[in-house]
Amino acid sequence: MPPVENKIILPKSELPTTWYNVLPDLPEPMGPYMTPGGQPVSPSDLAGIFPQALIDQEVSTERIHSIPEPVLEALSIWRPTPLVRARRLEQALGVSSRIYYKDESVSPSGSHKSNTAMAQAFFNRQAGITRLTTETGAGQWGTALAIAAKQFGITARVYMVKVSLEQKPYRKVIMNLMGAEVLPSPSQETQAGRRALEENPKALGTLGLAISEAVEEAASRPDTNYVLGSVLNHVILHQTVIGQEVKKQLALAGEKPDFLIACHGGGSNFGGLVSPYVKDILSGQKIRAIAVEPESCPSLTAGEFRYDAGDSAGFTPLMPMYTLGTSFQPPAIHAGGLRYHGSSPIVSALLKSKVIEAAAVSAADCFKFAQMLAWSEYVIPAPESSHALALTCLKALELESAGKPGCLVFTLSGHGLLDLAAYQAHQD
Amino acid sequence: MPPVENKIILPKSELPTTWYNVLPDLPEPMGPYMTPGGQPVSPSDLAGIFPQALIDQEVSTERIHSIPEPVLEALSIWRPTPLVRARRLEQALGVSSRIYYKDESVSPSGSHKSNTAMAQAFFNRQAGITRLTTETGAGQWGTALAIAAKQFGITARVYMVKVSLEQKPYRKVIMNLMGAEVLPSPSQETQAGRRALEENPKALGTLGLAISEAVEEAASRPDTNYVLGSVLNHVILHQTVIGQEVKKQLALAGEKPDFLIACHGGGSNFGGLVSPYVKDILSGQKIRAIAVEPESCPSLTAGEFRYDAGDSAGFTPLMPMYTLGTSFQPPAIHAGGLRYHGSSPIVSALLKSKVIEAAAVSAADCFKFAQMLAWSEYVIPAPESSHALALTCLKALELESAGKPGCLVFTLSGHGLLDLAAYQAHQD
Numbered sequence: 019m020p021p022v023e024n025k026i027i028l029p030k031s032e033l034p035t036t037w038y039n040v041l042p043d044l045p046e047p048m049g050p051y052m053t054p055g056g057q058p059v060s061p062s063d064l065a066g067i068f069p070q071a072l073i074d075q076e077v078s079t080e081r082i083h084s085i086p087e088p089v090l091e092a093l094s095i096w097r098p099t100p101l102v103r104a105r106r107l108e109q110a111l112g113v114s115s116r117i118y119y120k121d122e123s124v125s126p127s128g129s130h131k132s133n134t135a136m137a138q139a140f141f142n143r144q145a146g147i148t149r150l151t152t153e154t155g156a157g158q159w160g161t162a163l164a165i166a167a168k169q170f171g172i173t174a175r176v177y178m179v180k181v182s183l184e185q186k187p188y189r190k191v192i193m194n195l196m197g198a199e200v201l202p203s204p205s206q207e208t209q210a211g212r213r214a215l216e217e218n219p220k221a222l223g224t225l226g227l228a229i230s231e232a233v234e235e236a237a238s239r240p241d242t243n244y245v246l247g248s249v250l251n252h253v254i255l256h257q258t259v260i261g262q263e264v265k266k267q268l269a270l271a272g273e274k275p276d277f278l279i280a281c282h283g284g285g286s287n288f289g290g291l292v293s294p295y296v297k298d299i300l301s302g303q304k305i306r307a308i309a310v311e312p313e314s315c316p317s318l319t320a321g322e323f324r325y326d327a328g329d330s331a332g333f334t335p336l337m338p339m340y341t342l343g344t345s346f347q348p349p350a351i352h353a354g355g356l357r358y359h360g361s362s363p364i365v366s367a368l369l370k371s372k373v374i375e376a377a378a379v380s381a382a383d384c385f386k387f388a389q390m391l392a393w394s395e396y397v398i399p400a401p402e403s404s405h406a407l408a409l410t411c412l413k414a415l416e417l418e419s420a421g422k423p424g425c426l427v428f429t430l431s432g433h434g435l436l437d438l439a440a441y442q443a444h445q446d
Numbered sequence: 447m448p449p450v451e452n453k454i455i456l457p458k459s460e461l462p463t464t465w466y467n468v469l470p471d472l473p474e475p476m477g478p479y480m481t482p483g484g485q486p487v488s489p490s491d492l493a494g495i496f497p498q499a500l501i502d503q504e505v506s507t508e509r510i511h512s513i514p515e516p517v518l519e520a521l522s523i524w525r526p527t528p529l530v531r532a533r534r535l536e537q538a539l540g541v542s543s544r545i546y547y548k549d550e551s552v553s554p555s556g557s558h559k560s561n562t563a564m565a566q567a568f569f570n571r572q573a574g575i576t577r578l579t580t581e582t583g584a585g586q587w588g589t590a591l592a593i594a595a596k597q598f599g600i601t602a603r604v605y606m607v608k609v610s611l612e613q614k615p616y617r618k619v620i621m622n623l624m625g626a627e628v629l630p631s632p633s634q635e636t637q638a639g640r641r642a643l644e645e646n647p648k649a650l651g652t653l654g655l656a657i658s659e660a661v662e663e664a665a666s667r668p669d670t671n672y673v674l675g676s677v678l679n680h681v682i683l684h685q686t687v688i689g690q691e692v693k694k695q696l697a698l699a700g701e702k703p704d705f706l707i708a709c710h711g712g713g714s715n716f717g718g719l720v721s722p723y724v725k726d727i728l729s730g731q732k733i734r735a736i737a738v739e740p741e742s743c744p745s746l747t748a749g750e751f752r753y754d755a756g757d758s759a760g761f762t763p764l765m766p767m768y769t770l771g772t773s774f775q776p777p778a779i780h781a782g783g784l785r786y787h788g789s790s791p792i793v794s795a796l797l798k799s800k801v802i803e804a805a806a807v808s809a810a811d812c813f814k815f816a817q818m819l820a821w822s823e824y825v826i827p828a829p830e831s832s833h834a835l836a837l838t839c840l841k842a843l844e845l846e847s848a849g850k851p852g853c854l855v856f857t858l859s860g861h862g863l864l865d866l867a868a869y870q871a872h873q874d
Contacts, residue, residue: 022522023458030451094450095824126824128863165824188866194873195820392623396523396554396593435556435863438616445622 024105026267028098035090037083038258039075040293040364041251043300045371048363051335052325059335067236067244069145072138075252083255085137086144092136092169096125097259101267101427102395110394113414115423116273119407119430120264120291129400129432130287131162131247134256138245139166149173149242151235153203153228155182155283155357156402157189158432159247164198174198177205177231179357180223185439192436203228210234210331225358226344230331237333248284249328249337249362257290264427265294275305276424277413280431281405282309282318282376285362287431292374293364299373307374308413309365310405312384315348317341317361318369318376328360339366356402383408385444388434400432401440452533454695456526463518465511466686467503468721468792469679471728473799476791479763480753487763495664495672497573500566503680511683513565514572520564520597524553525687529695529855530823536842538822543842543851544701547835547858548692548719557828557860558715559590559675562684566673567594577601577670579663581631581656583610583711583785584830585617586860587675592626605631605639605659607785608651613867620864631656638662638759653786654758654772661761676712677756677765677790685718692855693722703733704852705841708859709833710737710746710804713790715859720802721792727801735802736841737793738833740812743776745769745789746797746804756788767794784830811836813872816862828860829868 041048050058061073068076075083085093104117111117122130142150150172154160160176167174176193180202183190190200201207203223204214210230214221221227229246236244246253261278268275278295280288288309299305311318318340326341328334339361346359368374384404391407392398399407406428417424434441469476478486489501496504503511513521532545539545550558570578578600582588588604595602604621608630611618618628629635631651632642638658642649649655657674664672674681689706696703706723708716716737727733739746749768756762758772767789774787796802812832819835820826827835834856845852862869 027455168821188870191866191870191873192826195817195826195869197821389623393596393625398620398623438619438864441623442616442619445619 024103025100034259034262037255038294043296044367049338069141071141072252089137089140098263106394113418115414116425118427121430123433126165127162129158131159134253135162135166137256139170142243143170147243151175151232152245153177153232155179155225164193164196168196176200177203177228208234226330229329233333248286253286254289257286258293260290261294273425275427277426278307279406279410279428281402282311283356285365309376310409313378316378319378337363339363379408387411398434400434403431452531453528462687462690465683466722471724472795476795477766497569499569500680517565517568526691534822541842541846544853546855549858551861554593555590557586559587562681563590563594565684567598570671571598575671579603579660580673581605581660583607583653592621592624596624602626604628605656636662657757658759676714681714682717685714686721688718689722701853703855705854706735707834707838707856709830710739711784713793737804738837741806744806747806765791767791807836815839826862828862831859
């Protein structure tokens with residue numbers, strides 16, 4: 019019996035050459051970003067920290083955006099990524115459903131974050147920017163940005179949530195190896211950081227505060243812009259290569275998805291998978307798209323839909339989104355990338371319109387199914403990705419009980435080889 | 447311009463179905479393994495710790511060995527592995543030579559060790575063995591064995607060199623995650639370990655001592671066998687899938703190799719790449735095959751060719767090999783997989799007959815070219831693999847100076863994502 023090929027691999031020639039903008043597909047138009055004073059934010063208000071090309075993408079009404087040649091070249095280093103049929107996981111679960119995972123862990127940073135990092139670094143370089151600041155939680159985004167900055171010859175400074183930096187010192191090693199500077203947040207470098215340290219010298223840090231620090235620094239220096247790893251419309255735009263590839267790969271496998279499942283922190287991983295399917299869902303195709311978050315940080319499932327700031331200090335515009343409030347202090351769970359009070363305006367709008375669903379899973383289920391994936395597929399998922407995995411497994415078991423197996427697709431947004439402290443905590 | 451495909455990927459149908467035994471190709475027959483008393487070791491002497499199938503392979507005079515179906519199935523989880531043209535590394539070096547690396551880092555354990563781990567676990571299970579002991583230095587072999595034991599339903603206990611365990615706690619996390627037990631060596635579990643701790647309670651451990659502990663335990667329990675991750679003939683046999691795939695992949699690229707380069711600790715990585723080429727070299731093809739070791743642990747380049755034991759306590763047979771002596775205490779360099787006093791009898795025989803060459807590289811060069819690989823290809827090599835990388839880069843620069851570019855192939859035996867402490871040490 020010849021070995022079975024479980025990976026659906028597209029040739030380089032099938033790399034998507036455009037991004038898909040879902041904004042025109044939203045059933046209700048998204049409300050504008052607002053200033054704290056209650057005025058709509060104008061594109062020029064953002065010009066201090068973003069290049070014009072990204073501001074244009076943020077509010078674009080065009081569905082199709084060409085990917086510039088240098089970005090295509092950078093993406094082609096690792097894309098298209100494999101879609102993998104997880105047959106051994108199916109056997110371990112004892113289900114007859116077909117489970118596929120889109121393997122974004124093969125990128126230079128080990129996660130999907132590289133998709134937008136390369137694009138954002140390019141557009142900033144094109145605009146003459148030579149220095150970028152950003153924040154990172156788990157370290158995946160910081161790593162992706164460090165590599166993208168290296169690719170396009172830009173200096174990068176990364177504010178890393180202090181608790182994550184302490185849990186994951188090796189993330190800093192990689193970022194440093196790639197030439198980026200890494201500071202623990204709260205830091206003494208910004209007013210926002212100093213204020214937080216005055217209030218609590220032992221503050222663990224939050225993603226919201228790290229964003230404040232990175233934005234504050236970028237706003238104060240003309241050579242420096244700010245880049246964000248998730249939440250914003252242009253970030254989700256860049257991630258739509260994921261869903262476009264999945265569509266082609268499922269077609270090659272002769273499959274149509276019943277479930278599209280991705281974890282949700284700021285929303286870019288989920289939005290990137292689902293955006294290219296929104297028109298299909300609206301036209302009546304029976305696809306359940308589910309964003310998965312931790313029970314301990316339930317922005318979508320327990321948050322309120324309202325205008326709120328993206329950061330804790332209130333430097334960012336107010337955005338219409340599901341939020342737990344900027345003062346929400348997430349517990350120090352290890353899925354650092356999901357420790358965010360807010361959510362993506364696009365994902366929020368899709369949820370509010372009931373185009374998609376949201377679900378929360380427990381840390382215990384995440385670890386249980388992560389170990390099952392490790393034992394069956396020999397893949398150790400990032401703690402973030404284990405949320406998508408856990409819901410996929412739970413749904414597959416539900417379908418089995420109901421006698422209605424189906425096709426489930428989830429995003430393995432990253433590998434867990436740099437997050438083994440999280441696994442260690444469960445073993446001890 | 448369409449994106450260039452740098453990876454040469456073979457379909458599953460091209461997975462080698464046989465192993466290539468180089469023993470019959472050696473210009474001079476290898477001397478038999480000897481007992482400490484000076485008698486040739488008989489196959490039955492090994493039966494206490496190895497299954498018959500592996501003993502047969504150890505002394506086989508057949509060139510072609512069929513790979514059993516369950517091993518093929520296990521290998522097909524990740525094989526064939528890609529051969530990658532490192533164009534961006536070539537540009538960074540400024541050379542017109544073509545550099546290829548065989549990417550063994552894509553295995554479940556992140557290194558080439560899985561190739562033989564799967565085979566050894568299978569043959570032991572087939573012989574009714576339910577428990578395996580082994581040693582590990584850097585942790586790559588222990589990880590590979592833990593996964594292979596899981597695959598074939600065997601319990602595994604890993605003696606890990608203490609200094610490596612302290613430098614790389616996350617290797618233990620993975621081995622535990624896969625269900626294996628991990629003990630620091632020297633341990634209190636064996637006579638060899640207790641003796642070492644009596645002599646020096648703070649002993650850092652060596653690969654030789656960890657082997658003694660694992661062998662002692664296996665010899666004392668009928669349900670337990672011992673498995674070794676390198677050195678022995680049957681281990682090199684299992685690794686020949688590497689060289690066989692490289693041959694096919696280079697043919698697809700229209701290339702013939704001028705250099706075949708791999709790092710050398712116990713010899714299996716190098717032997718696996720080069721064995722299928724030995725007949726070609728002997729028949730006059732101009733291929734320079736070079737085994738690379740650290741300057742600080744120079745078994746091949748500064749050792750003596752003589753009979754010596756494979757472990758420090760003298761439990762193993764005496765083997766004809768290049769050795770620094772069993773009392774050699776390697777410095778705590780981070781390439782733990784290369785901290786071994788001896789070498790593979792096959793590689794030693796090839797070196798003595800001048801079929802292959804050996805070279806030593808400095809830690810500074812390893813780090814320098816590892817950073818260049820990270821900056822150009824966005825790949826972080828295992829410290830072991832950085833030795834092969836460094837020599838490849840140095841040779842490519844030499845060829846460039848001489849105006850004679852060529853085709854260089856090295857094995858990326860593993861990735862460095864679990865070895866970031868080594869990089870951290872260079873950064874601090």
